[in-house]
Amino acid sequence: MRVVIVGAGEVGSTVAASLADDHEVVVIDLDSDRVDTLTYSLDVLAVEGDGSSLQTLREAGIVDADLLIACTDDDETNIVSCGTAKTISDAFTIARVRNTKFLDTWNQSEGALGIDLMVGTNLLAAQSIVRVIGLPGAEDVDYFADGLIQMAEFRVTDETPITGMSVAEADTFDSLTFAAILRDEEVVIPTGDTCLRDGDDVVVIGSPESVSGFARTIEPEVDDISDVLILGGDEIGFEVAGLLSERGIPNRLVEPDPERARYLAETLPETTVLENDPTDQEFLLRERIDEVDVAIATLGSDERNLLSALLSKRLGAGRSIAVVEDGDYSDLFEAVGVDIAVNPREAIAEEITRFTREQHAENVAIIEDDRAEVLEVEVGADSVLVGRPIRESIKELPDGVVIGAIARDGTYVIPRGDTIIEENDHIVVFAAQEIVEETLEAI
Amino acid sequence: MSWRVDWQASVGLLGTGLKYLAVTMFVPLFVAVVYMEDIWVFALSIVLVLALGLVLERVDPDPDIGPREALVFVSLAWFTAALVGTIPYLLAGFGTSSTLVDPVNALFESMSGFTTTGATVMGQISLEQHSHALLIWRQLTQWLGGMGIIVLMIAILPEVAVNGAQLMASEAPGPELQKLTPKIAETARVLWLIYFGFTIAYIVVMYGLHLAGFAPNMNLYNAVAHGFTTLPTGGFSPQAESIAYFSAAVQWAAIPFLVVAGVNFALFWHVLKGEFDVMLENAEFRAYTGAIAVTTAVLSLLLVRGAAPPLDIGGVTGGVTENTFRQAAFQIASLLNSTGYATSDFAQWDTHAQVFLLFVMFIGGSAGSTGGGVKVVRWLVVFKTIRRELYTTAHPDVVKPVRLSGSVVDEDAVRGIAAFTLLYILLFGFSAVFISLDTARIGIELSTLEAVSASLATIGNIGPGFGRLGPFGNYLFFSDASKLLMVFLMWVGRLEIVPVLAVFISALDSD
Numbered sequence: 001m002r003v004v005i006v007g008a009g010e011v012g013s014t015v016a017a018s019l020a021d022d023h024e025v026v027v028i029d030l031d032s033d034r035v036d037t038l039t040y041s042l043d044v045l046a047v048e049g050d051g052s053s054l055q056t057l058r059e060a061g062i063v064d065a066d067l068l069i070a071c072t073d074d075d076e077t078n079i080v081s082c083g084t085a086k087t088i089s090d091a092f093t094i095a096r097v098r099n100t101k102f103l104d105t106w107n108q109s110e111g112a113l114g115i116d117l118m119v120g121t122n123l124l125a126a127q128s129i130v131r132v133i134g135l136p137g138a139e140d141v142d143y144f145a146d147g148l149i150q151m152a153e154f155r156v157t158d159e160t161p162i163t164g165m166s167v168a169e170a171d172t173f174d175s176l177t178f179a180a181i182l183r184d185e186e187v188v189i190p191t192g193d194t195c196l197r198d199g200d201d202v203v204v205i206g207s208p209e210s211v212s213g214f215a216r217t218i219e220p221e222v223d224d225i226s227d228v229l230i231l232g233g234d235e236i237g238f239e240v241a242g243l244l245s246e247r248g249i250p251n252r253l254v255e256p257d258p259e260r261a262r263y264l265a266e267t268l269p270e271t272t273v274l275e276n277d278p279t280d281q282e283f284l285l286r287e288r289i290d291e292v293d294v295a296i297a298t299l300g301s302d303e304r305n306l307l308s309a310l311l312s313k314r315l316g317a318g319r320s321i322a323v324v325e326d327g328d329y330s331d332l333f334e335a336v337g338v339d340i341a342v343n344p345r346e347a348i349a350e351e352i353t354r355f356t357r358e359q360h361a362e363n364v365a366i367i368e369d370d371r372a373e374v375l376e377v378e379v380g381a382d383s384v385l386v387g388r389p390i391r392e393s394i395k396e397l398p399d400g401v402v403i404g405a406i407a408r409d410g411t412y413v414i415p416r417g418d419t420i421i422e423e424n425d426h427i428v429v430f431a432a433q434e435i436v437e438e439t440l441e442a443i
Numbered sequence: 444m445s446w447r448v449d450w451q452a453s454v455g456l457l458g459t460g461l462k463y464l465a466v467t468m469f470v471p472l473f474v475a476v477v478y479m480e481d482i483w484v485f486a487l488s489i490v491l492v493l494a495l496g497l498v499l500e501r502v503d504p505d506p507d508i509g510p511r512e513a514l515v516f517v518s519l520a521w522f523t524a525a526l527v528g529t530i531p532y533l534l535a536g537f538g539t540s541s542t543l544v545d546p547v548n549a550l551f552e553s554m555s556g557f558t559t560t561g562a563t564v565m566g567q568i569s570l571e572q573h574s575h576a577l578l579i580w581r582q583l584t585q586w587l588g589g590m591g592i593i594v595l596m597i598a599i600l601p602e603v604a605v606n607g608a609q610l611m612a613s614e615a616p617g618p619e620l621q622k623l624t625p626k627i628a629e630t631a632r633v634l635w636l637i638y639f640g641f642t643i644a645y646i647v648v649m650y651g652l653h654l655a656g657f658a659p660n661m662n663l664y665n666a667v668a669h670g671f672t673t674l675p676t677g678g679f680s681p682q683a684e685s686i687a688y689f690s691a692a693v694q695w696a697a698i699p700f701l702v703v704a705g706v707n708f709a710l711f712w713h714v715l716k717g718e719f720d721v722m723l724e725n726a727e728f729r730a731y732t733g734a735i736a737v738t739t740a741v742l743s744l745l746l747v748r749g750a751a752p753p754l755d756i757g758g759v760t761g762g763v764t765e766n767t768f769r770q771a772a773f774q775i776a777s778l779l780n781s782t783g784y785a786t787s788d789f790a791q792w793d794t795h796a797q798v799f800l801l802f803v804m805f806i807g808g809s810a811g812s813t814g815g816g817v818k819v820v821r822w823l824v825v826f827k828t829i830r831r832e833l834y835t836t837a838h839p840d841v842v843k844p845v846r847l848s849g850s851v852v853d854e855d856a857v858r859g860i861a862a863f864t865l866l867y868i869l870l871f872g873f874s875a876v877f878i879s880l881d882t883a884r885i886g887i888e889l890s891t892l893e894a895v896s897a898s899l900a901t902i903g904n905i906g907p908g909f910g911r912l913g914p915f916g917n918y919l920f921f922s923d924a925s926k927l928l929m930v931f932l933m934w935v936g937r938l939e940i941v942p943v944l945a946v947f948i949s950a951l952d953s954d
Contacts, residue, residue: 254840255842258842261842262842262844264842265842265843265844266844266851269846269849272841273841273842273843274838274840274841274842275840275841275842276840283840287840
């Protein structure tokens with residue numbers, strides 16, 4: 001597949017890197033230094049120029065391209081690049097936008113503006129934050145098969161009740177599969193005897209009820225979320241407030257800039273907007289930060305997010321979530337005490353990856369910095385899985401693949417050794433990054 | 444800062460306005476011809492007003508109206524309309540015992556008409572003493588004043604349309620100008636057509652009741668006369684007994700029209716376009732209808748308990764009867780939005796019921812309606828602002844915009860509304876004191892309720908007050924000084940204070 005990527009910023013480079021191995025990738029950027037860097041660091045063709053100009057796109061070979069990903073920092077450039085590409089090519093176009101207003105327009109009529117897929121960065125990040133908030137203790141949450149199947153990642157620590165238990169002991173839920181344990185740099189596919197250790201990240205796949213039941217065994221003292229404090233009203237904070245209000249979760253938002261605070265108060269009728277510095281301890285104490293269930297830092301800069309998330313956690317907030325723009329810092333954030341670091345670019349990468357795997361996968365969740373993926377696949381008639389018990393068919397798949405759940409005609413099927421997979425079933429599988437392509441081909 | 448205003452432009456445009464005002468006098472002239480009374484009065488009035496208009500028009504044949512000229516023009520226009528409106532009263536009364544022969548009285552009556560107040564200084568309202576034509580002129584002034592003479596000018600005069608928005612903003616009731624269509628003249632036309640349509644519907648219903656035998660007194664003359672004063676929330680009636688003169692069927696049929704008169708007419712435009720939800724979701728409409736429902740319920744309860752003992756007109760025997768609810772619903776629908784019609788002599792009700800009615804008079808109609816008073820939308824904003832102030836006292840960091848029907852009210856508008864409401868209450872309070880003192884000066888004892896209601900009924904363009912100012916009383920006994928103050932109150936009340944005071948204040952500032 002020939003892929004043209006407009007914009008060699010962090011998103012563009014990340015996407016290029018993940019596609020470079022299996023595809024022919026061309027990257028366009030205005031900045032000559034970036035173009036140089038890419039030329040030498042990745043096996044891609046880097047073109048210097050304006051991605052919204054027809055000439056540059058031609059140079060990049062858009063006429064023969066199958067996919068155009070426009071992911072510069074500028075919404076309008078991305079939109080125009082897609083529209084321009086459409087005039088001379090049949091490439092599938094993906095545009096990254098920050099501003100949700102463009103997404104609203106595009107949702108009104110998909111394919112509008114010459115864009116086949118519009119990915120709203122801020123909205124995606126906000127959605128993943130809100131998903132995580134909904135599940136106490138979870139570090140990552142995703143839904144598959146129209147919400148029938150849920151994937152979640154939990155951290156096991158000294159304080160969690162299941163530490164030291166074997167998987168067989170910890171798994172008290174019928175419709176729950178322990179897909180993997182991420183231990184240090186390793187991806188461990190657990191058996192019933194595998195013991196859970198302090199510091200493990202457990203990936204479970206199951207029905208939403210059993211996943212939230214499991215969440216309660218990990219964090220038994222957590223009640224329903226009734227008070228969320230959003231620190232900082234940047235676009236992500238704004239979207240989070242809107243999504244929480246939609247779900248009926250009471251939320252407050254702190255914004256230091258008077259004009260922005262005024263704007264937020266006017267556009268978010270359900271949210272209580274406070275005008276103050278979110279890193280002011282006295283203010284946070286006055287606002288009873290110690291009674292807040294979740295504090296979310298969305299101040300628009302990694303440093304400020306880290307500071308305010310740590311501060312609120314220290315002052316007694318139940319959980320702290322911080323947005324981290326630079327993906328390299330995600331681990332650092334979590335290591336120093338932020339409960340969950342959400343990287344907006346990871347959310348975009350998931351969405352874009354979903355489309356590069358379009359032929360096979362319906363939905364994709366990326367686990368822990370691209371170490372593994374959870375994929376939803378519709379099983380075709382010619383798949384090796386069809387008509388055989390899983391015990392037999394699993395041998396045809398690469399080692400380390402776990403079939404986590406099956407959705408059949410809108411019902412949940414628990415995958416056991418003797419379960420027979422049928423045509424048109426949606427299966428949710430866990431696979432380490434190295435074997436994703438292989439797995440998809442086998443299925 | 445100097446007050447540079449193009450007076451010539453304002454006066455020139457005023458001339459054009461008067462010219463057309465003369466044309467409206469053909470309506471009473473027609474009635475005069477039909478009844479063969481006072482024909483010369485109106486023929487002469489037309490000539491005089493037309494001449495005055497033509498002369499003034501020559502001051503500036505091509506007026507260019509800016510925001511300041513608009514304020515001056517609108518203020519002047521209403522005062523001048525009231526002034527020339529006295530001509531028929533003076534001419535017809537000449538040589539008779541009519542109280543309107545006195546210039547101050549005539550001005551009071553005319554201003555009360557154009558501002559749709561409905562307070563009267565006519566000693567005797569009867570077709571024996573006054574001609575059908577004169578009484579129809581009195582009714583007509585209210586109809587012209589209801590939707591607004593300026594709005595009418597904008598609707599029909601192409602030369603005004605260019606700067607129409609400024610003019611309309613100065614005249615239209617309510618804190619904000621609503622443009623329904625891109626062209627302001629079109630908006631003005633839409634509003635006048637809706638107003639006209641409701642008026643015709645009212646006349647048809649009333650005369651229909653007469654033809655069907657339900658309303659013996661509601662002949663065509665009365666139907667038209669009341670059609671001229673119901674939709675503008677006027678309250679003048681050619682009958683001394685007001686609506687109490689007519690059957691219960693007429694009273695019931697009038698109630699929905701009274702309610703409609705206090706609704707923002709722009710909402711009907713949305714209804715005509717099939718957008719019913721715009722009306723149903725409008726915060727002011729909901730508050731207005733809610734206020735009517737609640738106050739009617741309370742008043743019904745007071746009447747059931749015997750607040751209105753057997754009276755000559757519209758007495759209510761305590762207990763639950765059709766009469767109880769009709770009196771309650773009619774009085775509320777009429778007084779809440781400042782119409783001032785009555786089916787019962789509420790000036791003789793128990794004090795607690797009268798105080799309740801006084802409270803109701805404070806509410807007013809909706810913005811963009813023909814109703815007077817402070818207006819429901821302003822009260823909504825005032826209450827929401829107060830609530831916000833109390834809330835932010837306890838939570839100093841909270842940013843809380845004031846919202847109406849889901850949309851944010853601009854802080855400038857919030858401030859403007861608070862200032863208006865305060866000014867209104869101040870003016871009302873000072874006037875009540877002045878009227879009270881001035882009346883004592885001429886040796887007439889005025890009760891507190893009477894003094895307060897005189898001030899409120901004129902600044903709110905309501906009409907009747909309490910005691911001697913009740914629905915079947917009049918304002919005749921006041922001194923000229925008090926009457927002139929009330930003329931001023933009616934004037935500023937109709938234009939919502941600000942344009943008139945802005946002209947005065949700015950004129951004082953200039954040196």
